[in-house]
Amino acid sequence: MRKAFLVAFFGGLALGFWPSVGGANKKVPTFSKEVVRIFQQNCQACHHPGYIAPFSLMTYEEAKPYARAIKEAVLDGRMPPWKAAQGCGDFYDARILSAADKQTIVDWVDAGAPEGDPRDLPEPIEFPGGWMLGEPQVELKSPEAFRVPPTGNDIYRCFRVSEPFTEDRYVTAAEILPDKAAVTHHVLLFIDSRGDSVALDERDEGPGYNCFGGPGFVPNGGLGGWAPGNFPRFAPEGIATKVPKGARVVMQVHYHPNGTEQLDQTRVGLHFSDKPVNSNLSYLPIFNFTFQLQPGNKNQKVTASLILPFDIKVIGVTPHMHLLGKQMKIEARLPNGKRQCLVNVPKWDFRWQGTYVYKEPVKLPMGTLIKLTAFYDNSAENPNQPNHPPKVVRWGEQTTDEMCLAFLSYVRDDRSLTASQQEEERRLLSPVIKMGGVNLVDQVRLKLQSALYSTSPVEMYNFSSGFSRAELLKMPWKELFGESPKPSCH
Ligand code: HEC
Numbered sequence: 188m189r190k191a192f193l194v195a196f197f198g199g200l201a202l203g204f205w206p207s208v209g210g211a212n213k214k215v216p217t218f219s220k221e222v223v224r225i226f227q228q229n230c231q232a233c234h235h236p237g238y239i240a241p242f243s244l245m246t247y248e249e250a251k252p253y254a255r256a257i258k259e260a261v262l263d264g265r266m267p268p269w270k271a272a273q274g275c276g277d278f279y280d281a282r283i284l285s286a287a288d289k290q291t292i293v294d295w296v297d298a299g300a301p302e303g304d305p306r307d308l309p310e311p312i313e314f315p316g317g318w319m320l321g322e323p324q325v326e327l328k329s330p331e332a333f334r335v336p337p338t339g340n341d342i343y344r345c346f347r348v349s350e351p352f353t354e355d356r357y358v359t360a361a362e363i364l365p366d367k368a369a370v371t372h373h374v375l376l377f378i379d380s381r382g383d384s385v386a387l388d389e390r391d392e393g394p395g396y397n398c399f400g401g402p403g404f405v406p407n408g409g410l411g412g413w414a415p416g417n418f419p420r421f422a423p424e425g426i427a428t429k430v431p432k433g434a435r436v437v438m439q440v441h442y443h444p445n446g447t448e449q450l451d452q453t454r455v456g457l458h459f460s461d462k463p464v465n466s467n468l469s470y471l472p473i474f475n476f477t478f479q480l481q482p483g484n485k486n487q488k489v490t491a492s493l494i495l496p497f498d499i500k501v502i503g504v505t506p507h508m509h510l511l512g513k514q515m516k517i518e519a520r521l522p523n524g525k526r527q528c529l530v531n532v533p534k535w536d537f538r539w540q541g542t543y544v545y546k547e548p549v550k551l552p553m554g555t556l557i558k559l560t561a562f563y564d565n566s567a568e569n570p571n572q573p574n575h576p577p578k579v580v581r582w583g584e585q586t587t588d589e590m591c592l593a594f595l596s597y598v599r600d601d602r603s604l605t606a607s608q609q610e611e612e613r614r615l616l617s618p619v620i621k622m623g624g625v626n627l628v629d630q631v632r633l634k635l636q637s638a639l640y641s642t643s644p645v646e647m648y649n650f651s652s653g654f655s656r657a658e659l660l661k662m663p664w665k666e667l668f669g670e671s672p673k674p675s676c677h
Contacts, residue, residue: 216295217303218247225288226250227312229267232418237317239368239415245311247302254300261292268539275516275528276504278543280418320362320419323456325349327436331394332452335370335442342442345377345398347384348455349436357427357460360420363413363438364456367449372441374453376410377402380434402437409470410436410457417541423502423548426598427464468502469599473517473559474592480511480565482577489591491559498552499597503544504530507592510537510571511580513562517593522554529557529595537571542596561591 216222226234226244234244243249250257260266267282284292295301315322329346365371383404387396396403410428413419422428430436440453475491506515512535519527530543551557565577573587574580580589 215298215301216291217301217307218250218295219303219305220307221291222250222295223247224309225284225291227309229282229284229288231312232319233267235314235317238314239365247305251300251302254296258293258296261289268536270532270534270536270539270541271543272531272533275531276543277546279420279546280544317364318362318456320360320421320456320458323362324459325457327438327455327457328452329394329438332366332450333394333440333442335367335449335451336444337446337448338444340444341372342444343397343399343439344395344442345384345387345402345437345439346395347379347388347435348438351382351433351435352430353432355432355463356430356457357462357464358410358430358457359422359427359460359464360458361410362419362456362458363411364454365413365440365451366453367451368415370442370445370449370451371413371415371453372443373412373414374441375402375412375439376455377406377437377439378408378410378428378430378434379404379437380407380431382433382435384435384437398439402439406437407431407434414540415538420544421458422468425464426468426502427460428468429464468596471499471595471597472592473557473595474590475559476582476591478582478589478591480563480580480589482574482579483566485564485566485568486513487563487565489561489563491591493557495551495553495555495557497599498550499595499599500548500550501529501545502548502596502598503542505540505542505594505596506530506532506535507540507590507594508535508537508561508563509589510573510587511563511565511569511589512537513564515559515561515593517557517559519549519551520556520558522552527551530593542594548598557595559591559593563589 230244232238234240234242236243236245242253244253244257257266261284267284269282271278271281273283327348329348333344333346335342361376363374363376365374379402381404384396384402387398387403391397408428410430436455436457438453438455440451442451471493473491473493475489478487478489480487480489504517506517508515514531514533514535516531516533517529519529521527527549529549563580564572565580566572567575567577580587582588582590
């Protein structure tokens with residue numbers, strides 16, 4: 188009623204104008220002019236046909252039915268999803284709507300979501316073949332789709348997605364396009380230099396093979412991965428990951444059945460540098476796997492820390508927890524006492540875990556203390572609580588277990604490292620890791636090796652490359668862990 192009155196009051200208002208609450212005239216935004224431009228910038232990367240969002244926001248016809256839901260999701264900050272707090276780290280692709288853009292969307296919806304003049308439409312953004320980084324040089328996928336049953340435990344399935352490479356290649360980006368994102372928890376890419384995955388695949392029926400934990404062999408590194416909300420990105424200039432001649436790419440997909448059967452054939456697009464690249468991207472995990480989350484505790488703190496044994500330039504950071512995680516913050520204290528906040532996720536959301544990539548790589552000198560602080564809610568009131576009633580929860584691979592882990596992806600200066608320098612790097616890294624206040628200086632290498640077995644992190648593969656199975660079996664497992672390892676796919 189009031190709006191109708193105001194329109195009458197302003198008399199000769201031209202079509203397309205609407206009085207705002209303050210009484211000043213304001214143009215009603217239209218889809219074709221203002222709104223689609225906001226969608227292009229902030230929404231279409233996910234909301235395009237075939238990608239992870241449940242509907243497309245590419246055209247007016249597609250967007251109109253969701254106008255109300257869009258207003259709500261935007262106002263309460265659910266969309267676009269972006270979990271890192273502002274003021275801690277300056278990241279690429281920060282999906283944060285400005286107050287002005289929010290208002291434009293609200294005004295548009297309140298005015299009945301008008302289309303406007305299609306001649307105002309901008310050039311459409313295209314997603315050729317669904318790829319965000321454009322057509323890749325090589326597309327990989329398993330030869331057959333994998334059937335994910337409607338119910339049951341989580342499945343870790345590994346697929347040999349490539350033939351052996353015929354020459355050394357330097358990968359600048361690996362874009363993963365999950366086929367059935369609704370049942371895909373994460374995807375990881377491993378490099379298999381010795382062809383171990385062939386026998387593993389042959390022993391297991393159906394496409395690929397089961398590979399709980401790691402990929403079932405000692406990989407020679409990885410090409411990154413995918414989790415919901417994780418956008419692909421080219422490595423900064425001069426950085427790439429080498430896939431040596433003769434090596435294969437193995438893709439691990441962690442499926443989480445969702446009630447309906449799904450046939451999945453996830454694709455990987457590789458982009459290469461046309462010249463050899465020296466500076467290798469490495470990953471540094473900061474983690475605590477000795478915690479025990481007590482049932483009923485709404486706010487249990489778990490910490491981990493690490494002192495850098497050499498200078499690094501941090502490219503990105505990937506915080507990781509499961510369903511009980513509440514918040515995670517990672518900070519650095521430089522040797523000169525200066526503090527630097529690396530990332531802060533004040534409201535952890537299991538569904539939106541991304542890698543946060545710094546616009547400007549963060550230089551951290553040797554001796555920097557990196558500290559991770561996480562909080563968990565293991566109470567019955569936690570809506571994400573998977574256990575009824577709550578129980579003690581420890582580190583583990585199942586979605587219903589927990590993790591307390593973050594990765595820093597980094598490069599060391601701009602110089603290249605020889606094999607013996609890399610070995611030295613590995614040696615330096617191991618003895619300084621402290622976990623949850625427990626000093627595991629001597630044991631940590633062994634602990635990390637146990638990562639290849641049963642209940643430790645898949646993502647530790649970076650550490651594993653220096654150890655053979657024969658070496659692993661020589662370890663004093665019983666003394667260290669109280670039991671012998673039960674390798675699940677070795
Ligand atoms: C990073 C990917 C991504 C971006 C960017 C994104 N969305 Fe979404 N959106 C999703 C996914 C996935 C879902 C379904 C799962 C969910 O509801 O969390 C969704 C659901 C929605 C829903 C319905 C559910 C709800 O929460 O109300 C609306 C409305 C929506 N998005 C609007 C938008 C708008 C508007 C933008 C841009 C301003 C946007 N989204 C940006 C991925 C994205």
